[in-house]
Amino acid sequence: MRNRLRTLRAERRWSQADLADRCQVSRQTINAIETERYDPGLPLAFTLADIFNLTIEEIFFPDRSEGPTDPGTRR
Numbered sequence: 001m002r003n004r005l006r007t008l009r010a011e012r013r014w015s016q017a018d019l020a021d022r023c024q025v026s027r028q029t030i031n032a033i034e035t036e037r038y039d040p041g042l043p044l045a046f047t048l049a050d051i052f053n054l055t056i057e058e059i060f061f062p063d064r065s066e067g068p069t070d071p072g073t074r075r
Helices: 005-010 017-025 029-033 043-050
Strands: none
Touching: 005 017, 005 029, 017 029, 029 043
């Protein structure tokens, strides 16, 4: 899953540690999300959306280069 977390954080001049503190997670978690090595669960995704006053869909979006795992899944 792709995301704009790094851009949103940088616009506010927050470090990864600053955002991690606001989310009550580790800096490594924020780094893993930004580098797209980790997709957050819904509770963390909602927390991030609240912090940035955006919807989840405005922060996270599917990587369209990956095909659906289920042939019946809509694109």
